Amino acid sequence: MRQPLLRLLALNGLAGATAGVVVVTGLLGFDVGGIGRLVAASDNPALPIGMMTFGFIITLASVAMGTAIMRIGSDDDDQPAGGRGVPIPIPVRVDPRR
Secondary structure, eight states: OOOHHHHHHHHHHEEEEEHHHHHHHHHHHGGGHHHHHHHHHHSSHHHHHHHHHHHHHHHHHHHHHHHHHHHHOTTTSSTTSSSSOOOOOOOOOOOOTT
């Protein structure tokens, strides 16, 4: 891949997909909320496993890719938001009648 943006998206999408598979494996393996037993007792366990895996892959891959896109910045990333450095306090007068 010669396009750096496509490479960035592909790598982060793959990382998110891997995280999705790990989450589903952990949920089923640790039987969180009895979901492992429920899936094992179903007539066709491949269907709920596939649906959960698909949902987690789509969700976590999208999050990873979106985060990667949002982290792309300019060269002056060391500046805080607003670009000024330390915020300046502004004095506020209080009306005692209120």
